[in-house]
Amino acid sequence: MKIGIPRAFLYYKYHYLWETFFEELGIEYIVSPYTNREIYKQGSIWAIDEACLSSKIYLGHVDYLIDKCDYVLVPRVFGYGTDGTVCTKFQAIYDVVKNTFRDRNIKILFYNINPKETANEFRAFLKIGKFLGKKKAAITRAYVIAKQSQKMHQEMDLKYQEQLLEKDGLKILLVGHQYNVYDRYIGSPIIQYLKELGATPIIADICDKKEAREASKQISETLPWAFNKELVGALAIYKDQVDGIILMSSFPCGPDSLVNEIIIRRVKGLPMLNLILDGQDGSAGLETRLESFIDIIKLKKEDEYERKN
């Protein structure tokens, strides 16, 4: 039995958890490759035209995996209880995938997180493990180890980012969902180009999540979505340690369409760039915008430096 894991959406949040879990149980799995033009193209063909770019990419990864594994892992999340809700995309993704690829007889591995029906994470993993024919003790052990691995990697990421924050030079806070920021096709080119311009990208999503959700209230009181709460909270936490902010959203992301506007209207005193990623070819336009953004920050910094001296 082989499990296919799409390298998109929640993969970026949970891949240590999922991968370690399957490894510990001795279950074979494959992860789809980094997003490339072909995957994006296939995803666009399968997706509804006006669906968001990230969900098109997701379907592209599923398309890649269908014939290469027995079951595709499509996590369905209803919400995170008091931590917040999710975009309805994550509630619907199981059935979107199921219907979109119905004629290709897709088989999906059960994975449902719904705190309302006590389907918490551990129970979800227990179900997966049992379905894969494993014993409860083995599943529990694998889950605990996977959870530790996930936690350890998150802490390492956080430590590394703390070091970056102490570095000299321009620091730019990237505020965007992990599945956009780390996607090789749409997010990585931005990180790469910022580095080429001599700036250090700080990733908002690398933060203490609990602290961030709490801190988000400083900026917005009624924010419903957990992921956006974490990003907005991270912004509140990091904003005094960076020189500029880039908001990165995939077109036409529902939650971001409102949240970005709140950020722009409420977070003052820092240069801000609102980047909408639409998956179109050609990086010239993007590079020009990033370059002039960085130039403006540099000029502003020089001005401040001269005024001080």
Added chain:
Amino acid sequence: MNEKIKVACPRFGNYHIALEFLFTKGLGVEYVTPPPSTKKTLEIGSKYSPDFVCSPFKFNLGNYIEAIEAGANTLIQTGGVCRLGYYGELHEQILKDLGYNVNFVNMSKASYNNPLSFYNEFKKVNPNMNIKKVSTVLIATLKMVECIDEIDDFVRQNVGFEVKDGSMEKIQEEFLEELRSAETKKDIEKITKKCKKRLKDVKLKKPKKIMRVGIVGEYYTIMEPFSNHYIEKELAKKGIVIYRWMNVSNSVLHHNGKEQKKEIKNYVKYYMGATSMATVYKTLEWAKAGFDGIVHVKSFGCTPEIDAMPVLQKISNDYKIPILYFSFDSQTSETGIQTRLEAFYDMIMMRKEKK
């Protein structure tokens, strides 16, 4: 605040009549009905809204600004289970940045787990309200909503066959106007009864083969006729019986979520968010009943409805029922809609004749 309280909510179908009743009779405050949504409403709303936010946000904002200009000083946003849940905070911020000094009541601050929090939000509208009075009027208001929906359903299913064009519309308009003078639940029932009788007396001429089309889709766009370019009426006038389940009575007062989930279990396993379940549920039911077609409407970018579409496509395939998809934003062209409606009509007409 010594100033007189003048409340306004965004326009939404014909429900402003019920809202006016609730606020004037129940909470004892003045209610300012925003002018009907127009192109200008959408223009004003779009001008101050973020680019790719869904169009109900823009309509609501336009309604608020027009209501303020008409004298409103207290605005209400309801909140909801999709993006709507975050509308209020941004609406309030935008209006504040524009320099409007109004009291903004955001129901998203209340929590369903704590009914008292709704009471607290209402208290912000009128701190001196009488809870007993409010509850009596609330019951009458819900009745009024049901009556408005009931009449609307009847008109939708019959207006295409009236002998004298415009008869039903006129009766419905008079009914809505008359409702504004209602004082009690009894009045509402009486006015509705009278209207029903008048509607039933309207002369109809029905053809032998009657075409049935069901309308499904996103909450706001399906219920606010201006935002969907009146396609419901356009279709009905071609001599089609139009069915629509989605209204406030069915979705809020008599919600049947569990039944919906059960009925569509061959297509959908989990709750897919907001109105998507009802969309799939009714499409499947009408497909099974042999309807001639389905029209799916939504505002551009509406995620729950986008996610319902792959399911609708499967139902369309399985039951061989044509589905026409509309997505509206602030730049939708009138001619494009007309052309697509015509083509859809011709197609279902031809299929009907072949049968």
